[in-house]
Amino acid sequence: MKLIYSVASPYARKARMVLIESGLEGQAETEAIDPWSDPAGFRGDNPLGKVPALIRDDGPPLFQSNAVCEYLNAAGNADLYPGAAPGRWTALRQLALADGILDASVAVRMEHAFHQGDALSQKFIDRQELSVGLAIDALETEADTLAGPVTIGQIAVGCALGYRDFRFADVDWRGSHPKLADWFAGFAGRASMTATDPES
Numbered sequence: 001m002k003l004i005y006s007v008a009s010p011y012a013r014k015a016r017m018v019l020i021e022s023g024l025e026g027q028a029e030t031e032a033i034d035p036w037s038d039p040a041g042f043r044g045d046n047p048l049g050k051v052p053a054l055i056r057d058d059g060p061p062l063f064q065s066n067a068v069c070e071y072l073n074a075a076g077n078a079d080l081y082p083g084a085a086p087g088r089w090t091a092l093r094q095l096a097l098a099d100g101i102l103d104a105s106v107a108v109r110m111e112h113a114f115h116q117g118d119a120l121s122q123k124f125i126d127r128q129e130l131s132v133g134l135a136i137d138a139l140e141t142e143a144d145t146l147a148g149p150v151t152i153g154q155i156a157v158g159c160a161l162g163y164r165d166f167r168f169a170d171v172d173w174r175g176s177h178p179k180l181a182d183w184f185a186g187f188a189g190r191a192s193m194t195a196t197d198p199e200s
Ligand SMILES: N[C@@H](CCC(=O)N[C@@H](CS)C(=O)NCC(=O)O)C(=O)O
Pocket: 006, 008, 009, 010, 011, 012, 035, 036, 048, 049, 050, 051, 052, 063, 064, 065, 066, 106
C-alpha cells in the first residue's frame, strides 16, 4: 500500500493523519509529490491528478480524501467514524464544515494563482471568505462537541485550522473564537498533527 501526498495539501494531511491514527504507518509506503507538476504516471493512479491518492494491494487506487480516510480507517480496524447516532452525525457535520473551509480556502488561493488584475474576482473571494468565517463561527458555537476520543471530525477540523494558519496566517481567527482556539491548542500537539505539520 502506498499513500501519495504533498506536504502542503490539507486534504492529504487528513489521510496522513488517519494513516497514523489507524496504526498503519509501518505498513504503508508514503511518497510526497507535487501534483501540479503532473509527475510521470500519476494520472494513471489518479486521473484527476490530485492528492491524496492511495495505491492499494487489494484493488485499484483510491482518491478523494474522504474515500482514502474511510479505507485506511477500515484497514486499520480503527474507530475514527463513530457508528451510532448522535456521535456519527456530529463527526460527519464537523468533517463537512472542515472540508468546506478547505474548499473555500483553496478556491481563494486558486483565484489568486490563476487570475491577476482585472480578471481577479473580489466578489468570488469575498464569498469564499464569508463561508470560511461562518463555518469557523459554527465550530466555535459547538466547540464542546470536539471533546472526547479522536474522530474523523476532529482530524478534519485540525487540518482545516492548520491550513488557515499555514496559508492565511494574516487572518486571525483565534481572537473571536476562543473555545475553538483552546481546543486547537491542545489538538495541535497530537503526534499525528505534529508529524504532518507542513511547516515542520
Ligand atoms: N476533494 C479532494 C481535493 C483534493 C485536492 O484538491 N488536492 C489538491 C492539493 S491541496 C491537488 O492535488 N490539486 C492538484 C490539482 O487540482 O490539479 C479531496 O478531498 O481529496
